[in-house]
Amino acid sequence: MHFYQADETNPWEYYWLGFNGSRVAELLLCNGINGHDSVGTVSPDNELPELFERMMKMDLFDMKEKMSVQALFYSIFAHFKMEKNYALLNPMSIQQKKYCELFLLFVHNNYSRLDLSIQEIAESINLAPAYLSQVIKKEIGVPPVQYLKAHRLQxxxxxxxxxEKSVYEVAEEVGYSNVDSFSRAFKDKFGVSPTIFRKAKKV
Structure with a gap:
């Protein structure tokens, strides 16, 4: 529960924007936002309200406008900056955020590789795997192995x-060498097997 008290003579204007997706954690982190942040500022111009007005006039469920909606969302999001004085932050905290950004980038560019390992990711950042796990768990709330698995399944x-790729082809494309292991992991994550999920989306 939250309580807000607006100024009586100069009240706020509210815009609410909800979003989700497989890259939310990366998007927030790259803008310096994590689970501990709550207040920020926006660019002091009239562009942001205009962007919101444009988005509210669009059909968010029209696949033909999908790219336009996404581009508009990024334009809106680019205006937000969290109120942080990085000069007061522990240099180690700043470095850990950079490690996390590098980890996310590496995963998103290499998740399809069958031989990808946390050991390799850690070495690419010049970190010990145990320390990388500690950093990732702190920054995004889950260990790197769990994040990699969740990203592959998403x-x-x-x-x-x-x-129209077969289940076997999909499994291989997201980094699974064994289709049975993929199917079990998919069902554990989403509650249905890949085959049933595909049939359901065609109904």
Missing amino acids: QARILLKTS
Whole structure:
């Protein structure tokens, strides 16, 4: 529960924007936002209200406007900056955020590789795997192995929705060498097997 008290003579104007997706954690982190942040500022111009007005006039469920909506969302999000004085932050905290950004970038560019390992990711950042795990758990709330698995399964879900690739091909494309292991992991994550999920989306 939250309580807000606006100024009586100069009240606020409210805009609420909800969003989700497989790259939310990365998007927030790159803008310096984590689970401990709550207040920020926006650019002091009239562009932001105009962007919100444009978005509210768009059909968010029209696939033909999908890219335009996404571009508009990024334009809106780019105006927000959290109120942080980085000069007061512990240099180690800043470095850990950079490590996390590098980890997310590496995962999103290499998750399809069958041989990808946390050991390799850690070495690419010049960190010990145990320390990388500690940093990632602190910054995004889950260990790196769990994040990699969740990202792979989310990408598989998208492929099953949007392509005609076989379950075997999807499994291989998201980094699983064994289709049975992939199917078990997918069912544990989403409650249904990949085959049933694909059939359901065609109904």
